[in-house]
Amino acid sequence: MTEKKDDHKDEIETGEAEPSRRNFFKTTAAGLAGAGALSMGILPFGTATDAQASSKSGPKEHVGPGELDEYYGFWSGGQSGEVRIIGIPSGRELKRIPVFNWDAAYGWGTTNFSKSEMKGRISGDTHHFHLSYKDGTYDGKYGFVNDKSQARLARVRLDMLVTDKIIDIPNSSGTHGIFPSRHKIDAVYCNSEFRIPLPNDGRDLEDPTKYGCLHSCVDAESMEVRWQIMVDGNLDLCATDYEGKYSMACCYNSEEGVTLPEMMAKDRDWLVVFNLERIEAAIKAGKGIKIGDSDVPVLDGRGDSEFTLYIPVPKSPHGVNVDPTGKYAVCSGKLSPTVSVVELSKVDEAFAGKIKPRDCVIAEPEVGLGPLHTAFDNRGNAYTSIFLDSVVTKWNIAKAIAGENPVIEKVDVHYQIGHINASMSETKDADGNWMIALCKFSKDRFLPVGPFRAENEQLFNISGEKMKMVHEGAAHAEPHDALIVTRDLIRPKKVWPRDDKRFEFERALAKKHGVTLEAAANVITEGNHTYVYMVSIAPAYSLPKFNVPLGNTVTVIVTNMDGVEDLSHGFCLTQHDINFGLSPKETASVTFKADKKGVFWYYCPWFCHALHLEMRGRMIVS
Ligand code: CUK
Ligand code: CUA
Numbered sequence: 001m002t003e004k005k006d007d008h009k010d011e012i013e014t015g016e017a018e019p020s021r022r023n024f025f026k027t028t029a030a031g032l033a034g035a036g037a038l039s040m041g042i043l044p045f046g047t048a049t050d051a052q053a054s055s056k057s058g059p060k061e062h063v064g065p066g067e068l069d070e071y072y073g074f075w076s077g078g079q080s081g082e083v084r085i086i087g088i089p090s091g092r093e094l095k096r097i098p099v100f101n102w103d104a105a106y107g108w109g110t111t112n113f114s115k116s117e118m119k120g121r122i123s124g125d126t127h128h129f130h131l132s133y134k135d136g137t138y139d140g141k142y143g144f145v146n147d148k149s150q151a152r153l154a155r156v157r158l159d160m161l162v163t164d165k166i167i168d169i170p171n172s173s174g175t176h177g178i179f180p181s182r183h184k185i186d187a188v189y190c191n192s193e194f195r196i197p198l199p200n201d202g203r204d205l206e207d208p209t210k211y212g213c214l215h216s217c218v219d220a221e222s223m224e225v226r227w228q229i230m231v232d233g234n235l236d237l238c239a240t241d242y243e244g245k246y247s248m249a250c251c252y253n254s255e256e257g258v259t260l261p262e263m264m265a266k267d268r269d270w271l272v273v274f275n276l277e278r279i280e281a282a283i284k285a286g287k288g289i290k291i292g293d294s295d296v297p298v299l300d301g302r303g304d305s306e307f308t309l310y311i312p313v314p315k316s317p318h319g320v321n322v323d324p325t326g327k328y329a330v331c332s333g334k335l336s337p338t339v340s341v342v343e344l345s346k347v348d349e350a351f352a353g354k355i356k357p358r359d360c361v362i363a364e365p366e367v368g369l370g371p372l373h374t375a376f377d378n379r380g381n382a383y384t385s386i387f388l389d390s391v392v393t394k395w396n397i398a399k400a401i402a403g404e405n406p407v408i409e410k411v412d413v414h415y416q417i418g419h420i421n422a423s424m425s426e427t428k429d430a431d432g433n434w435m436i437a438l439c440k441f442s443k444d445r446f447l448p449v450g451p452f453r454a455e456n457e458q459l460f461n462i463s464g465e466k467m468k469m470v471h472e473g474a475a476h477a478e479p480h481d482a483l484i485v486t487r488d489l490i491r492p493k494k495v496w497p498r499d500d501k502r503f504e505f506e507r508a509l510a511k512k513h514g515v516t517l518e519a520a521a522n523v524i525t526e527g528n529h530t531y532v533y534m535v536s537i538a539p540a541y542s543l544p545k546f547n548v549p550l551g552n553t554v555t556v557i558v559t560n561m562d563g564v565e566d567l568s569h570g571f572c573l574t575q576h577d578i579n580f581g582l583s584p585k586e587t588a589s590v591t592f593k594a595d596k597k598g599v600f601w602y603y604c605p606w607f608c609h610a611l612h613l614e615m616r617g618r619m620i621v622s
Contacts, residue, residue: 058433058461058463058464059089059433059434059461059463060089061089061461061470062089063087063089063090063092068087068487069087069088069089069090069092069487070088070089070486070487071087071088071089071423071434071484071485071486071487072085072086072087072088072484072485072486072487072489072490073085073086073087073088073436073482073483073484073485074086074129074131074143074482074483074485075129075475075479075480075481075482076126076127076128076129076145076479076480076481076482077096077101077126077476077478077479077480078125078126078127078477078478078479078480079125079149079477079478080101080126080476080477080478081098081099081100081101081123081124081125081126081147082096082097082098082099082100082101082103082126083096083097083099083126083129083143083145083156084096084097084479085097085161086482088423088434088436088459088484089434089459089461089470089471090471091457091459091471091473095161097156097161097162097163098114098163099124099126099145099147099154099156099163099166100118100121100122100123100124100125100126100147100149100150100152100154100166101122101123101124102118102122104579105581106162106580106581107570107571107579107580107581107588107590108163109122110577110578110579110580110590111580111588111589111590112505112506112555112588112589112590112591113502113505113588113589114163116505117154117163117164117165117166118166119166121150123149123150124147124149124150124152124154125147125148125149126145126146126147126148126154126480127146127148127176127177127480127481128145128146128176128177128178128179128237128238128480128481129143129144129145129156129481129482129483130143130144130145130178130179130180130188130426130483131143131144131158131180131483131485132144132180132185132220133180133181133182133183133184133185133427134183134184134185135183135184135428136182136183136242136326136427136428136429137424137427137428137429137489138427138485138489139185139489140158140489140490140491141157141158141159141185142155142156142157142158142180142185142220143155143156143158144156144178144180144188144220145178146175146176146177146178146190147166147175148174148175148176148193150168151168151169151172151173151174151175151192152166152167152168152169152175153166153167153169153175153178153188153190153218153223154166154167155220155223158490158491158492159491159492159493160492160493160496160502161492162502164502165223167218167223167224167225169190169192169214169216169218169225170225170228170291170292170293170294170296171192171196171198171199171200171214171228171291171292171294171296171298172190172192172196172214172216173192173193173194173195173196173200174192174193174194175190175191175192175193175216176191176192176193176235176236176237176238177190177191177193177235177236177237177238177239177249177250177320178190178191178238179238179239179240179247180220180240181220181240181244182240182241182242182244182427183242183243183244184244185220185221186219186220186244187217187218187219187220187226187247188217188218188220189215189216189217189218189238189240189247189249189274190215190216190217190218190238191213191215191216191235191236191237191238191249192213192214192215192216192235193213193234193235193236194213194234195208195211195212195213195234195253195256195258196211196212197210197211197212198210198211198212198214198230198291198292199291199292199293199294200292201292208256208257208258209256211256211258212230212231213230213231213233213234213235214228214229214230214231214298215228215229215231215235215238215247215249215272215274215301216228216296217247217279225294225296226283226296227279227280227283227288227296227297227298227299228291228296228297228298228299229274229279229298229299229300229301229307229308230298230299230300230301230302231249231251231272231301231302231308232251232254232256232270232272232302232303232310233251233252233253233254233256233269233270233272234251234252234253234263235249235250235251235272236249236250236251236252236317236318237249237250237318237319237320237373238320239320239321239322239329240322241322241326241329241344242322242326242428243326244276245275245276245277246273246274246275246276246344246347247273247274247276248271248272248273248274248320248329249271249272249274249320250269250270250271250313250317250318250319250320250331250332251269251270251271251272251310251317252269252316252317252318252334253269253316254266254268254269254270263316264315264316264335266315267314267315268312268313268314268315269312269313269314269315269316269317270310270311270312270313270317271310271311271313271317271320271329271331271340271342272301272308272309272310272311273308273309273311273347273351274301274307274308275306275307275308275309275351278306278307279299279307282299282307283297283299287299309347309350309351309357309360310357311342311347311350311357311358311360311361312357312358312361313331313333313340313342313361314333314335314336314338314340314364315333315334315335315336316333316334316335316336317331317332317333317334317340318332318333318334318371318372318373319331319332319371319372319373319374319385319419320332321373321374321375321376321425321426322344322426323376323382323397324376324378324424324425324427324428324429324430325428326344326428327343327344327345328341328342328343328344328397329341329342329344330342330374330382330384330397332371332372332373332374332384333371334370334371334372334387335370336371337366337367337368337369337370337371338364338365338366338367338371339364339365339367339371339374339382339384340361340363340364341361341362341363341364341365341397341400341401342360342361342362343360343362344360346359346360346362347360362401363397363400363401363403363406365395365400365405365406365407366407367384367386367393367395367407368384368386368388368389368391368393368410369386369387369388369389370386370387370388370389371384371385371386371387371393372384372385372386372387372417372418372419372420373385373418373419373420373421373481374420375420375421375422375425375435376422376425376430377422377425377430377431377432377462378429378430378431378432379432380396380397380398381394381395381396381397381408381432382394382395382396382397383395383420383422383435383462383467384420385413385417385418385419385420385437386410386417387416387417387418387440388416389410390412390413390414390415390416390417390439391410391411391412391413391417392410392411392413392417392420392435392437392460392467393407393409393410394407394408394409394410394411394462394467395407395408396408409466409467411460411466411467411469413437413439413458414439414441414442414443414445414456414458414472415439415440415441415442415443415456416439416440416441417437417438417439417440418438418439418440418480418481419438419480419481419482420435420436420437420438421435421436421481421482421483421484422434422435422436422462422484423435423484423485423486424484424485424486425484426483429486431486432462432463433461433462433463434459434460434461434462434484435459435460435462435467436457436458436459436460436482436484437457437458437459437460438455438457438479438480438481438482439455439456439457439458440455440478441453441456442454442455442456442474445472445474446474452477454474454475454476455474455475455476455477455478455479456472456473456474456475457472457473457475457479457482458471458472458473459471459472459473494565494566494584495563495565495583495584495585496583496584496585496586496587497585498518498585502587503517503586503587505589506557506559506587506588506589507587509531509555509557509589510533510557513531513533515533517533517535517557517559517587518535518559518561519535519542520533520534520535520542520557520559521533521534521535521542521543523543523546523547525548525549525552528549528551528552528553529552529553529554529555530546530548530549530552530553530554530555530594531554531555531557532546532548532554532555532556532557533557534556534557534558534559535558535559535560535561536558536559536560536561536562536569536571536582536604536615537561537562538562538567538569538608538609538611538612538615539604539608539609539610539611539612539614539615540614540615541558541602541604541615541616541617543617544617544618545617545618545619545620546617546618546619546620547619547620547621547622548594548619548620548621548622549594549621549622550594550595550596550597550621550622551593551594551595552593552594553591553592553593553594554591554592554593554594554619555589555590555591556571556573556589556590556602557587557588557589558571558582558587558588558589559582559585559586559587560582560583560584560585560586560587561585562584562585562608563584563585564584565584566584567584567608568581568582568583568584568606568608569581569582569604569606569608569615570582570604570605570606571588571590571602571604571605572602572603572604572605573590573592573600573602573619574600574601574602574603575596575600576592576600578590578592579605581605581606582606594619594621596621597621597622598620598621599618599619599620599621600618600619600620600621601616601617601618601619602616602617602618602619603615603616603617604616
């Protein structure tokens with residue numbers, strides 16, 4: 001680890017050679033009255049002390065003031081609709097990335113860019129966040145996250161750690177498990193969990209035997225849905241192999257029931273494995289059909305289809321996780337105390353008809369009541385979250401295959417754990433340092449805060465013989481799933497490149513009006529639409545005032561021309577429900593109706609300067 005200690009200290013290339021924000025304050029603000037108070041809230045930006053970082057007894061557990069974490073944690077935020085970035089092992093919440101949710105700090109859901117992605121919707125349910133891969137490990141380019149509530153998939157850019165694309169998955173309800181290809185940036189596979197009429201246009205309303213579920217393939221670069229395939233049962237969690245041959249999904253409700261007793265009737269459901277080569281070939285050959293309004297080709301993967309392999313596993317399986325060697329997929333029983341170990345090389349034989357699907361299961365150890373998800377270390381061990389027992393079970397894969405009792409240790413978690421993950425667990429570079437337990441109930445662990453209680457996340461050092469809890473933290477609803485990623489793989493920029501594609505809309509508009517975004521102070525009225533261009537440079541906007549005729553549509557385009565790291569401004573227009581942030585060298589715009597006569601101040605909502613409070617102007621509507 002020592003050689004990595006400086007990886008975030010050096011300046012990351014931004015095309016700028018400007019001073020850090022601290023130096024900015026020292027040099028430009030020092031002369032201002034009261035400037036000393038500005039140092040509040042600005043923490044020293046140090047690096048981890050190397051002596052601790054490379055201790056032989058495992059990873060460094062304590063991160064002191066001014067020290068940096070060794071890992072980025074990426075948390076899906078559940079019903080909050082967001083993604084969070086947590087420093088590991090400190091547990092510091094570093095940022096919330098709004099994805100499907102409206103957010104005032106960054107103006108997500110207010111700016112024209114975010115509105116065009118959100119399309120009028122302001123809620124979501126993010127369960128699974130995964131990063132893009134190259135050769136079995138993270139490449140630092142994208143993150144992908146599902147919205148279970150409105151059947152969407154979103155992409156986060158890791159260079160800026162912002163949402164850049166949201167798409168709807170057609171003919172789907174409850175988009176739940178997702179997983180990207182692990183061999184290269186290629187596809188993201190998405191499971192729909194709820195069976196619906198296909199198409200869901202009013203037909204087959206009361207005939208659940210005609211409902212269906214789809215597994216969808218989304219192109220990771222274009223974010224277009226390439227194909228879909230219909231399956232038996234309900235799809236739940238998703239995984240891919242390391243070679244690009246298979247995607248797979250746990251599949252419960254093989255009964256295809258709509259009530260709870262109907263869905264739980266059978267002792268076995270399936271792990272369904274998708275043969276990507278055969279599917280792609282059939283799509284290429286034009287064998288897909290269209291459903292409803294969607295142009296996406298759909299194949300039939302039900303029954304004895306050549307595209308799918310239904311491997312029987314007990315009972316209502318939930319999580320499916322592929323181990324870091326790429327050899328095994330582990331399915332959790334949920335309603336069975338077992339996990340099923342599927343040997344992926346046998347899947348080839350089963351697709352070839354040489355063995356029965358069930359013969360792919362090579363071990364089925366008992367791990368506890370209500371197994372949900374499994375993480376891995378780099379020593380051949382698996383860690384399964386056990387919901388009903390409120391424990392994590394550590395077990396050895398080789399022992400399970402050999403038919404021995406594989407359980408090494410069980411550790412209590414508080415309480416009712418859902419997801420579990422370990423550092424780099426879903427890559428070939430699993431390092432066996434950290435494990436996070438994301439608990440659904442905190443009960444007595446924290447001060448009560450009303451009937452809705454805090455959620456609880458617990459961090460364990462798993463590098464030694466025993467799992468050791470080192471941190472427990474209350475979390476806002478709901479820390480759903482998490483990734484723990486070594487920090488050298490994530491290299492966010494500190495300043496926007498001015499030619500970024502995110503500003504395409506504003507740039508095209510400015511070009512049409514003959515305006516330079518970077519030096520703008522223009523008000524242009526075309527009929528009943530007024531365009532207002534300005535820049536922000538601490539502590540002022542380039543326009544202290546603009547006039548608008550009552551009833552006009554107004555587009556305000558602001559460019560933050562401060563290129564100093566961490567020097568954000570924003571634009572908050574009083575009485576108009578408009579507020580967004582502007583990070584260094586960012587452009588954003590908002591469009592609204594000037595439907596009230598009067599004087600309306602706009603001001604900068606991000607503390608930027610000794611004269612931050614003075615950073616404002618007037619919109620005059622007459
Ligand atoms: S699912 Cu919730 S505990 Cu949505 Cu990842 Cu397993
Ligand atoms: Cu600009 Cu505060």
